[in-house]
Amino acid sequence: MSEIQNLSRRVFIRNVGLASGGLILGCNYSLFSKAIEEGNLTEFNPNLFVQLNSDGSLIIVAARSEMGNGVRTSLTSVVADEMEADWNKVVVKQAVGDAKYGDQNTDGSRSVANFYDTMRKMGAMARMMLISAAAKKWQVAENECIAQNHFIIHSSGKKVGYGELVDIVTTLPIPTNITYKNPKDFKYIGKNLKSIDVKDFANGSAVFGIDKRLPNMKVVAIVRCPVTFGTVKSFDKTAAMKIKGVEDVIEIPRIEKPFGPLGGIAVIATNTWAAFKGREALEIQWNYGKNEGYDSEKYMIELTERVHEAGKTEKEIGDVNKAFGEAAKVIESTFQLPHLAHAPMEVPNAVAWVQGDRCEVWAPTQSPQSAKEEVVAYLGTSADKVTINVTFLGGGFGRKSKPDYIVEAAMVSKAIKAPVQVVWTREDDIKHGYYHTVSAQYMKASLDAQGNVTGWLHRSAFPSIMSTFKPGTDYPAGWEASSADVPFDIKNFKIESGQAPAMVRIGWMRSVINILHGFSINVFADELAHATKQDPLEFRLKLIGSDRIEDTKNPIKYNTARLKNVLKLAAKNANWTKPLPKGHAYGLAVHYSFNSYVASVVEVSMVNDKVKVHNVYTVIDCGTAVNKNTIKAQLEGAAVFGMSIAYYGKITAKDGAIEQNSYSDYRMIRMNEAPKVHVEIVESTEKPTGVGEPGVPVIAPAIINAVFKLTGKRYYNLPLSDYDLV
Numbered sequence: 001m002s003e004i005q006n007l008s009r010r011v012f013i014r015n016v017g018l019a020s021g022g023l024i025l026g027c028n029y030s031l032f033s034k035a036i037e038e039g040n041l042t043e044f045n046p047n048l049f050v051q052l053n054s055d056g057s058l059i060i061v062a063a064r065s066e067m068g069n070g071v072r073t074s075l076t077s078v079v080a081d082e083m084e085a086d087w088n089k090v091v092v093k094q095a096v097g098d099a100k101y102g103d104q105n106t107d108g109s110r111s112v113a114n115f116y117d118t119m120r121k122m123g124a125m126a127r128m129m130l131i132s133a134a135a136k137k138w139q140v141a142e143n144e145c146i147a148q149n150h151f152i153i154h155s156s157g158k159k160v161g162y163g164e165l166v167d168i169v170t171t172l173p174i175p176t177n178i179t180y181k182n183p184k185d186f187k188y189i190g191k192n193l194k195s196i197d198v199k200d201f202a203n204g205s206a207v208f209g210i211d212k213r214l215p216n217m218k219v220v221a222i223v224r225c226p227v228t229f230g231t232v233k234s235f236d237k238t239a240a241m242k243i244k245g246v247e248d249v250i251e252i253p254r255i256e257k258p259f260g261p262l263g264g265i266a267v268i269a270t271n272t273w274a275a276f277k278g279r280e281a282l283e284i285q286w287n288y289g290k291n292e293g294y295d296s297e298k299y300m301i302e303l304t305e306r307v308h309e310a311g312k313t314e315k316e317i318g319d320v321n322k323a324f325g326e327a328a329k330v331i332e333s334t335f336q337l338p339h340l341a342h343a344p345m346e347v348p349n350a351v352a353w354v355q356g357d358r359c360e361v362w363a364p365t366q367s368p369q370s371a372k373e374e375v376v377a378y379l380g381t382s383a384d385k386v387t388i389n390v391t392f393l394g395g396g397f398g399r400k401s402k403p404d405y406i407v408e409a410a411m412v413s414k415a416i417k418a419p420v421q422v423v424w425t426r427e428d429d430i431k432h433g434y435y436h437t438v439s440a441q442y443m444k445a446s447l448d449a450q451g452n453v454t455g456w457l458h459r460s461a462f463p464s465i466m467s468t469f470k471p472g473t474d475y476p477a478g479w480e481a482s483s484a485d486v487p488f489d490i491k492n493f494k495i496e497s498g499q500a501p502a503m504v505r506i507g508w509m510r511s512v513i514n515i516l517h518g519f520s521i522n523v524f525a526d527e528l529a530h531a532t533k534q535d536p537l538e539f540r541l542k543l544i545g546s547d548r549i550e551d552t553k554n555p556i557k558y559n560t561a562r563l564k565n566v567l568k569l570a571a572k573n574a575n576w577t578k579p580l581p582k583g584h585a586y587g588l589a590v591h592y593s594f595n596s597y598v599a600s601v602v603e604v605s606m607v608n609d610k611v612k613v614h615n616v617y618t619v620i621d622c623g624t625a626v627n628k629n630t631i632k633a634q635l636e637g638a639a640v641f642g643m644s645i646a647y648y649g650k651i652t653a654k655d656g657a658i659e660q661n662s663y664s665d666y667r668m669i670r671m672n673e674a675p676k677v678h679v680e681i682v683e684s685t686e687k688p689t690g691v692g693e694p695g696v697p698v699i700a701p702a703i704i705n706a707v708f709k710l711t712g713k714r715y716y717n718l719p720l721s722d723y724d725l726v
Contacts, residue, residue, distance in 0.1 A: 046125060046129055049079060054166045058083075061093050061095050065106040065390050066393065067106070068637070069111070069630070072195075073627060074627040078112075078120055082122075084147035095368075097365075098368075098372075105367040107367070107398055109596075109689075110594075124178045124179065190626070192627070195630075208346055209351070217421055221266070222264045223282055224263070228656070243274055243278045248416065252408065252411050259404050260374070268420070294504070299438065306499060307459045307461050314476075314482070320446075323491075327454060333443045340435065340649045341433050342396075344429075348424040348428075349424060350421070359375055359410055363388065364393035427662055430658065430666050434507025435509075441520045442460075443459075443524040447528070453490050456492070456493045462513075465477070480513045510696055517697075518589070519700050522589035523701045537571050544563055548561075556687060562621050573678060584604065590698060593693065596621065596622040596689040598619070599619050603675075606707075609725070610725060613643060618677065618678070618695060620680075623688045625681045625688075632681070637695075643699055646703050648668070703720075707725075
C-alpha cells in the first residue's frame with residue numbers, strides 16, 4: 001500500500017491502494033464522518049474501517065463476507081490489536097458493497113492474505129493519533145505515552161480512556177510514518193480468538209439471507225429449464241394460480257452474461273410453501289437448446305480419449321520423450337473425476353426491493369460488488385442508486401460469489417413493483433449451479449534403475465472456468481494449467497492440455513483446480529513409490545528434492561523447505577512408522593496452493609468392505625497465523641469437505657439435464673462418518689497466506705493411498721461410492 005498522506009481532516013483520500021489492485025481506502029471519500037465534518041465531535045472516524053465513539057465503544061468495519069470462515073473476527077482483530085483496543089468494546093459492522101472498500105470478493109483464500117497489512121496500518125494509525133491526542137491533552141511528549149487496552153498511559157502513571165480523547169483526536173492530522181507493534185506484543189494476532197459472532201450464532205439472532213423479511217414482501221420460486229441455457233417455449237399458469245397464496249406467474253428472460261440468470265417462470269406468492277406448490281403445478285414447454293444432448297458418461301469417454309493424444313504444451317523442461325525411451329521402467333495412469341456441486345447448507349436466496357431507479361438488496365453474497373454491478377447493469381441505473389447489504393452466509397464455497405440469484409430478485413421486484421425474496425430449492429441448487437469442472441488426466445513417468453524419477457508427463461482435459469466468461473473457450477487458462485506444475489526435482493517435465501468444451505456453467509469451488517491436480521499428482525506419486533519399493537514419505541521427500549526457492553512470478557516465492565516441513569510434521573504427528581491395529585493403514589498427501597503448504601496423513605480401515613477414516617493429521621504453513629481458532633476450524637471443515645468429494649461427490653447429466661436432486665443423491669459426509677481431525681499450524685513470521693481452501697486437495701488422495709496400502713487396489717476415479725466402498 002502507498003503511504004497514507006499527511007492530510008487534514010477535511011481533505012479527501014485519493015485512490016490509496018494495494019499494488020495487487022485489491023484495496024482502495026477511499027475514492028473521493030472524506031477521512032471523517034459527516035457528523036464530524038459538521039462539528040459533531042462524538043466519534044473518531046480516521047479511516048474507512050475504524051470508528052471510535054465518545055463512550056469508548058469501537059466500531060470496526062468488515063469488508064469481507066462471513067460464511068463460517070471467521071473473517072469478521074480475523075480481520076477486525078488485526079485492527080484491534082494494532083490499535084491496542086479492548087476486544088470487549090469492539091463491535092463489527094458489515095460493509096455494504098462499495099468500491100471504496102476495495103475488492104470485497106470473499107474467495108480465493110485471499111481475505112487475510114490481502115488485507116492483513118492494510119488492517120494493521122488502519123489500527124496503528126488510529127493508535128498513533130490517540131497517543132498524540134493524549135500528549136496534547138497533558139502537554140507532554142508523545143514518547144512518554146503508550147497505548148494499552150483502550151487507554152493511553154503516561155509514564156507518570158496517569159491514564160485516559162480512548163473515548164475521552166475523541167474531541168481532541170478529531171482535530172489532528174493523519175500520521176505519515178506508521179509505527180507498528182512488535183509481533184511479540186500481539187495479544188489477538190496469532191492467538192485462539194473466539195468468534196465475535198458466536199453468541200448470535202448460538203442464540204439464533206444472527207441474520208442470514210434466508211432470514212430477511214420486509215413488510216409486504218412476496219416470496220418467489222422460479223422454474224428453470226432442465227437443460228443449461230434452455231429457454232421457455234410456452235407455459236400454462238392456470239393450475240398454479242388456483243393454489244392458495246399464489247398471486248401471479250411471470251416469465252423472466254435469460255440474461256447472457258457470466259452471472260446472468262438462466263431465466264424461466266417465476267411464481268409470486270405470499271409465502272414459501274405456496275410459491276413452491278405453485279411452481280409444481282405449472283405446465284411448461286421448453287426449447288432445450290444446443291446442450292440437450294449432453295451425456296456426462298459419453299463426455300468422459302471423449303475427455304479420456306483426448307488425454308491419450310498429444311495436447312497443447314503448457315510447460316516443458318528437458319526432453320520427456322528421451323527420458324521415457326531411456327527408462328528402466330515407465331509407469332502410466334489415467335484419472336477421471338466428475339463434476340461437483342457446491343451444495344452449501346443455505347440455498348441461494350436474495351431479497352430485493354426496486355423502487356423506480358433505485359434498488360436495495362439483502363443477500364448472502366461473497367461478492368457484493370459483483371452483485372451491485374450486475375443489478376446496476378440490469379436496471380440501467382447508476383451505482384449510487386443500488387445498495388447491496390451483506391448478510392451472514394450459511395456456507396458459500398464459491399457458489400455465492402456468482403450473483404445470478406440476486407439479479408433474479410431484482411428482475412421480479414421491478415416487474416411486480418414490490419419487495420420480493422427469491423428462494424431456491426435444494427433441487428434448484430443442485431441442478432442449476434456453476435459446477436466444478438469434470439476432468440480426465442493422463443500421467444506418465446520414467447524411472448531409472450535406482451528408482452529415481454527421470455521424466456514426468458501430466459496431460460489434462462477439462463472445461464475451463466473461463467468458458468463461463470468467454471463462451472467457446474475450450475482450453476484452460478494459464479493459472480488452471482499451472483496448478484499441475486509440481487515442485488518436484490525432475491529434469492524432464494512436461495504439462496499438456498487437451499481440448500474440452502463446456503456443456504454446463506463452470507465455476508470455482510472451494511480449492512478450484514487444485515482438487516483434480518492435487519488428486520492425480522499425489523496418487524501417482526504414491527504409485528511410483530510403490531513401483532520402486534520405497535516408503536511413500538521418503539520417496540515424496542526425495543521427489544521434492546533439495547531446499548530451494550523457486551523463481552516464480554508470484555511475489556511470494558515458493559519454498560520447498562516449507563513443503564517438506566509440513567509433510568514431515570504430519571508424518572510425525574501421526575507417528576507414521578508406528579504399527580497400526582490390524583486392518584488399518586496410513587496414506588499421505590501434500591500440496592501447495594493459495595501460497596500455503598499443507599500435508600495430511602489419514603488413518604483408514606475397511607469395515608465390512610467399507611472405507612472408514614478414523615484420524616486425519618493435517619499440518620499447514622500459512623505464514624503468520626492471525627486467528628488459530630479459525631484456521632483450525634477451516635482445516636477441520638476442509639477434511640470433511642474433502643471426504644465428501646472422495647466418498648460421494650459426483651454430478652452427472654443425461655439428455656442435457658443434471659440427474660442429481662438433493663442431499664439424498666448428492667451426499668455429504670455425515671456425523672457418524674466424520675473422523676477425528678488433528679491440526680498443527682506452523683509458527684511463522686512470513687506474510688499470511690490462504691487458509692480456507694488449501695486443506696481440501698490433500699484429503700481424497702491421502703484416503704486413496706491408504707486404501708491401496710490396505711487392499712492392494714488403487715482407485716483412479718472418484719467417488720468411492722461408485723465402487724460400493726462407502
